[in-house]
Amino acid sequence: MTIDMSQFFQVFFDEAEELLAEKEKVLLAVDISSPDPEDLNAIFRAAHSIKGGASTFGLNDMTEVTHILESLLDKIRKGEMALTAEHVDAFLIAKDILKMQLDGHRLGTPVDQDAVADVRMLLQSLSQDVIPVKAPVASFDGKSGPHSNSANETYTTCFQIKLPALTPNDLSAIISELGLLGAISKEGTADDVTTLVLRTNETQDDIIAICSFILNPDDLQISTQDLQGANTPQPNFQSEDELGYGFFEPIESMFSSDSGSTVINPVEPNVTTNLLTSKTEVKNPIKKEVEKSHASQEASTIRVGIEKVDQLINLIGELVITQAMLEQRTQELDPIANERLLSSVSHLTRNTRDLQEAVMSIRMMPMDYVFSRFPRMVRDLATKLGKKVEFVTHGASTELDKGLIERIVDPLTHLVRNSIDHGIELPAARLQAGKHEAGKLSLSAAHQGGNIIIEVTDDGGGLHREKILAKAKQNGLVVSDSMSDSEVWLLIFAPGFSTAEAVTDVSGRGVGMDVVKRNITAMGGVVDIRSAKGLGTTITISLPLTLAILDGMSIKVGEEIYILPLGFVVESLQPTTQDIKEINGKGRVVKVRDEYLPLIPLYECFDIRPKFTKPSDGITVIVEVDGKKAALFVDDLVGQQQVVVKNIESNYRKVPGISGATILGDGGVSLILDVSALLRSAR
Incomplete structure (x- = not known):
């Protein structure tokens, strides 16, 4: 079975970008003198989540940065090192570097390798500024690991973890990751099953979350012992709440729940990765840490490409135009003889308007x-x-x-x-x-x-x-x-x-x-x-609120109908002959309540044959832009309506004085006036 991995990469890219944004948000709000442990955990989990996803997809440059970052964060959240303003600055710089690397993989944009090296050295130096409370041990061969606790540190729980046959690299990676949770030791290997003992203050969910990046959770056997109580074995433990870090939701529905599947990593063709089965529910711990109040909302949302939304909005616009055509055609029918038809059209009009508003709300952010x-x-x-x-x-x-x-x-x-x-x-x-x-x-x-x-x-x-x-x-x-x-x-x-x-x-x-x-x-x-x-x-x-739909006033000049955006309209009136004054070399003005406004004949702007050439015979519409007023001279006012805006430049070309176009109920095209441009040209 050939699997298109591009969609999973895209999910990782989107999730990683959200995690980086959340990390920055928490860092900017953290109280340096007295940081909230929840905030520190949230920042740590963000780095750990990105590291796990990057490792899964073979994005080694991101893995290297997040590994150093995660180690430093782990010391701070465990109280081995005090959080300082210098740390926060370094973490923010690291966030920028990770974003640059992420864009490099997703968009092919250049990555400044010197800057990457600089931030790695900065994080390394900060990690070494304070002597760790826990003395590191270089080997996993004995009963102690890289995070064996010192005599003055106590842990609440001891986990016995049995792992299936793994490659040396995968086993080393799991031991290294679990070592971040506490004191890890390796008891031995028998019948291809490796047994680890982890003393920690963390939960089984954290162990499952780490191991699930490399192996199928079904293959795990975990038993626990309360270090202050009796042993409580829990073989084949499987969490239903927090497996993984949010990068694999689309995979769940693609594979059978009976067995895991193996895919070839396109970045490193020789690396194979075990994916989660469909009965494994994956959630994002950083959301849990930072946005607990939005948990129910997050579960009820889906990610949809903006091009699909735009296509839907365009189709709704066409539907609105078709509905307007039907409504105009039915106005000529006998209301008594066609009562049921007219009632159905009226019902269609209401539903179309509701549908239009609902779809437009999708674009709202x-x-x-x-x-x-x-x-x-x-x-x-x-x-x-x-x-x-x-x-x-x-x-x-x-x-x-x-x-x-x-x-x-x-x-x-x-x-x-x-x-x-x-x-x-x-x-x-x-x-x-x-x-x-x-x-x-x-x-x-x-x-x-x-x-x-x-x-x-x-x-x-x-x-x-x-x-x-x-x-x-x-x-x-x-x-x-x-x-x-x-x-x-x-x-x-x-x-x-x-x-x-x-x-x-x-x-x-x-x-x-x-x-x-x-x-x-x-x-x-x-x-x-x-x-x-x-x-x-x-x-x-x-x-x-939106430029896709606007309230407009239909005006008529000669045989043409134009749409005037209602937001610019102040009032309309029919001037008297005495109100029109000629200014030598500067055109005409109209007097409106002791104020003289420039008169703009639309038929001159668009070079068309009008019905009236004397302003006193037609209508003047007073418009205002940026505090400046003018009077548009038109033949007649047709009515007021909501119109769906169509881009005229992509379909034809740029037209001076025109901002867009729409389709009327009779199927004809009407141009939408660019009031600002008209006033500028008049001045």
Whole structure:
């Protein structure tokens, strides 16, 4: 039987990436002066899990790093060595190296071998800084092993472990791994059965978990003796709760429960690996350690490729269009003669809408996917700048469309870096200003109507109005001292704008804030700034929950129907002739409640023959983008509807003033207006 191992490699890669993320999360939160044993166990198990999986798949470079890392972690969790800030820094560096190695195997990206060697030497040196409490023994031949306990250390349980015939390498690996749990000794080998004795404070589940990487748990025989009580034999022990470390779930359903199966490792063709049988349930101990509250949720989730979700969403979009066509066709029928048909179509409409909302929710991801990237960055950047920063998040469970979540990472990274570099002061300056020496930086997310509101807040020095105005004048921007604070703050989004006195590798080049605003505007979002000198700054981003579906207003120009995103629409009205004014060389404006707005005739933008050429005969729709208003001159308003957005660039080409397209109920294609581009061209 030929088995495709690629799917199992992918499971290992995904699980290892999750474990590395969890490890970093726990490391950043650990109390160095008084670490929680549960946290230390969670970090150890993460390293041990990755080591076991990497060893199984023959990824020896990762195995070597995790072996040294695991040994050092084991000393710390057993109290043989005190946890220090230097340890935490080394563990974080090791996490980065393992991630680089993981990407090298999965994506073929380059791996810096010098950096790998450096972190191995660093971990080795830290391991040797303190003399171990347990004296190591070099050989397994006698009654003592590499972790024989000293006279002042006691163990609660003695396990007798009988192993089937194994290769010398596999036997050595198992003895080495079990030695991490306590004092290991080898009693001997008879009839191809090797007997080990392990004195430990750990559980049988831990022994099963370690051995299951190399042999079938059915082949194990374990008996226990309470070192303070009677012997309790438990032959053929098999755990139902915690076998393995989460890398083999897909294998369970592929093999018979009657016998194990052997596959050839594609990385090292001469190495064979015994896989777990289908009656062996595999779980992930790091989840148990770190996310006990999510245990039931974890058991009810499946991993699905994003391309499958996108395909499903596309099909639902087509279904919505078909349903709209049916609804439009049935409007021409006699409601009395076709009552049952119309009732069925109405029922189909409700079900289609519910199905559409349910499928769209699949693409929604919690903001924690974004927020979890920042604690490490904040820690490293604050250390580099000599600042102290307390980082907090709110609303990490708030959901946003996956497509937007990936695009919001870079803008938020710019904002967070700027807050640390420019906003939060040095500890001495904060103390002098009567503040706590550690600045506070917070990220929050919350739903508000059909939008998500993301805020980046710091309690630093705030924006300096005079500096910004002076720099704006120096850059040739049109400014005045009478400008409101909100208008002045928006100047920092001008291209090339920076008030930094020195250019550093952190910020100050003036390339960032304009890109932030451009990216957020491209996502249909809006940026706002609130700041008070000496008290801090809050930058607010408002984004639509999804770009796959939008609420639109159908407008008609000539024989064409366009979709105007409802989020930009302020109001619509029919102006009088007196309200229209001509400005020499600059087009026309329309007066709306003592405010003159530029008039944009859509028929001129798209070169089509309109029904009306006089604004007083048609309709003007007032739209607003980034605080600037304009009036779109159209022939008529058709109605309001939800539309499924289709990408026009991948199907045709980029069209100025158009952001996408949709299919109407009659099967015709309608273009979605890019309001921001229209206003820019008008200016």
